[in-house]
Amino acid sequence: DTEVTQTPKHLVMGMTNKKSLKCEQHMGHRAMYWYKQKAKKPPELMFVYSYEKLSINESVPSRFSPECPNSSLLNLHLHALQPEDSALYLCASSQDHRLLDTQYFGPGTRLTVL
Amino acid sequence: AQSVTQLGSHVSVSEGALVLLRCNYSSSVPPYLFWYVQYPNQGLQLLLKYTSAATLVKGINGFEAEFKKSETSFHLTKPSAHMSDAAEYFCAVSKTNDYKLSFGAGTTVTVRA
Numbered sequence: 001d002t003e004v005t006q007t008p009k010h011l012v013m014g015m016t017n018k019k020s021l022k023c024e025q026h027m028g029h030r031a032m033y034w035y036k037q038k039a040k041k042p043p044e045l046m047f048v049y050s051y052e053k054l055s056i057n058e059s060v061p062s063r064f065s066p067e068c069p070n071s072s073l074l075n076l077h078l079h080a081l082q083p084e085d086s087a088l089y090l091c092a093s094s095q096d097h098r099l100l101d102t103q104y105f106g107p108g109t110r111l112t113v114l
Numbered sequence: 115a116q117s118v119t120q121l122g123s124h125v126s127v128s129e130g131a132l133v134l135l136r137c138n139y140s141s142s143v144p145p146y147l148f149w150y151v152q153y154p155n156q157g158l159q160l161l162l163k164y165t166s167a168a169t170l171v172k173g174i175n176g177f178e179a180e181f182k183k184s185e186t187s188f189h190l191t192k193p194s195a196h197m198s199d200a201a202e203y204f205c206a207v208s209k210t211n212d213y214k215l216s217f218g219a220g221t222t223v224t225v226r227a
Binding site for chain 2: 004040041042043045056090092102103104105106107108110
């Protein structure tokens with residue numbers, strides 16, 4: 001099984017709402033990633049978790065708050081977002097954060113901030 | 115800093131024709147190189163990767179890429195395009211054992227019947 005699942009597929013939220021994105025993998029991978037992808041652009045790395053600890057934060061605004069409750073789950077908590085945060089949010093996982101290992105991507109959550 | 119340049123934001127090919135997607139990297143040392151494909155409304159899928167083991171890399175779905183150090187290139191090819199190859203293709207580069215992928219701008223492939 002090489003599947004990364006993400007829920008929800010679509011999310012519409014207002015600027016005052018609090019919501020969460022969820023990502024799950026059962027491949028035994030110990031590195032998990034959040035990317036943001038705007039339309040017609042490449043993905044941009046947001047966060048990297050390695051062995052359930054936050055390894056990398058690519059200077060992401062605090063209105064995005066990642067969480068890794070266990071080795072299979074990765075959440076992204078959203079609060080007070082701006083319309084420019086509307087994008088496709090992709091989760092990925094790999095055996096290890098070293099990139100010799102293939103990163104497996106989920107289908108993404110399409111977020112719209114009104 | 116590592117970077118990649120994809121030449122051509124859009125490529126249109128006839129079904130059965132050669133697909134050629136160009137990628138050039140800038141690096142002082144040979145990096146790791148990747149090609150990913152993204153179908154509409156989906157995440158990214160790895161097509162192939164170069165990690166210095168062999169200069170000609172074969173991937174999934176009939177794609178292959180050749181690493182040419184003298185040209186700092188890693189172009190992706192497929193001999194015969196299929197309608198299902200219509201997608202966005204990203205070239206990416208990383209340093210040895212580095213967490214960060216640097217993606218090219220992407221190339222949209224359309225396939226004409």
